[in-house]
Amino acid sequence: MKRGFVSECHVVIYCDGCGDIYTENENESICFDSVNQAVHYLNARSAGVGWIYDGDKVHCDGCLATAICADRGHTFPDTWQTTKRLLGISTRSRTCTVCGVPEIEALP
Template identity: 80%
Template structure:
């Protein structure tokens, strides 16, 4: 039986490109008992969360989306959202549906 403070070793998944931690609740990484367990878990879940393990590198969903947009260009919707800010300055914007990067233009 373990009690008190016990030092244990575990495996956490990080993106090899950006260093983002694999998390399902948005704040804390999941602890695995081995690399094998982490790989199996990620491969079983990757279709739903978008992370990819190719046998060598782990790539997060954000990096995969950014790579897709770098290769094929952004996918912006046809419609823009217009915002009038303080002092009468107006902008219009739209967001890429793949990677989430916004395109913003100042209006005259």
């Protein structure tokens, strides 16, 4: 029986692109017993969370979206959201539906 403070080895998943740690609830990392267990878990969950292991590297949903936009270009909606400022220049903006990057323009 183990008691007190015990050092143990475990595996956590980090994105090879940006270094983000894989979390689910309350931003706590998940500890796995082995790399194989982590790969199996990630592959079983990847459709729902967007993280992908391609057999070599792990990529988070943000890095995957950024790669898609770098390859194909951003996908912006046709409509803009206007922000009126009382003491300054008003702007209009829209956000890429793939990666979340905003496009903001000053209005005359």
